[in-house]
Amino acid sequence: MKTTPNDFPISETIKNRWSPRVFAAKEMTKDEVQILLEAGRWAPSSNNLQPWRIIWGIKGSDTYDRIFNCLADFNKQWAGNAQVLWACAFKKTMKDGEKENFHALHDLGLFMGNVSNQAQEMGIALHQMAGIDFKKAGKEFNFTEEYHVATAVAFGYYGGDASSLPKDLQDPETKTMRERIKQDDFAFNGNFK
Ligand SMILES: Cc1cc2nc3c(=O)[nH]c(=O)nc-3n(C[C@H](O)[C@H](O)[C@H](O)COP(=O)(O)O)c2cc1C
Structure with a gap:
């Protein structure tokens, strides 16, 4: 359990979330993964384009190992503790297939915000990772040039032994x-700085 020194009152779900690198031994099920995906599914997105694309694997499966093998070495040190791994991509183009969707990464972030809150309410922790070889992952999972693999995510119930790290x-x-950082450093009631 971590301490969140919030300056204003916020929901317990937001306050208590954090990103561990160890997880409980408790297994996660396909149903739980689908609940998390469903929470993401109902995120808002620009033009309702829903540009998120998720590859998911449960520990012990081929897909889990294939996602793991695409991670950066730093993340390989700990992400094998996860019960579930995701590789998260977004579609870079609009429906016409040519015009760039400048808000796709923003929308993947909103998707993950929903997933994060849903997971927290289920007692499940997650740890997002920029450290994934996006070219390798794109090839590995048959994404075309229209897609970009942005992140990986490690999931598991809170718990686990930090001394194993x-x-x-x-x-x-x-x-x-x-x-x-403080609100004054990122929020401005007028001009920027
Ligand atoms: C998009 C994104 C990429 C991240 N990449 C990594 C990563 O590659 N490896 C890692 O160990 N943590 C990574 N993190 C975790 C952040 O370091 C962590 O969220 C941040 O330190 C705040 O800690 P908290 O989530 O516990 O509040 C990433 C988080 C996000 C949202």
């Missing part, structure tokens, strides 16, 4: 106080 990853795992 490599030494340099134990500190961030056990540090209790979470940190954020």
Whole structure:
């Protein structure tokens, strides 16, 4: 459990979420994965284009191993602790297949925001990763040039033993106080700075 020093009152779901690198041994089911995907499905998106595309695999499956093999070495150190792995891509173009959808990455973020809140309410933690070889993953899972693999995500129930992590990853795992920049540094009631 981490401490979130929020300056204003926020929902418990948002307050209690954090991104662990170890997870409980409790297995995750296909039903749970589909609940998470369903939460993402109802996210808003620009023009309702729903540009998100998700490859998912449960631990022990071929797909899980194939996602794992696309991760950056840093993430390979710990992401095998996850019960479920996703590779998350977005469609770069609009319906006409030519015009770029500038908001697709934004929409994938909204999708993941929904997934994140749903998971938190189910006691499931997730850890998103930019560290995935997007070219390798694109090829591995048959994405065409119209798609970009943006992230991977590790899922599992909160729990697990931080001492099983490599030494340099134990500190961030056990540090209790979470940190954020102040509102004054990113929100402006008028001009930017
Ligand atoms: C898009 C995105 C990419 C991230 N990439 C990585 C990554 O490759 N490896 C990693 O260990 N953590 C990664 N993180 C986790 C962040 O470091 C983490 O969310 C941040 O430090 C805030 O911590 P919290 O989620 O526990 O509040 C990523 C998070 C996001 C949202």
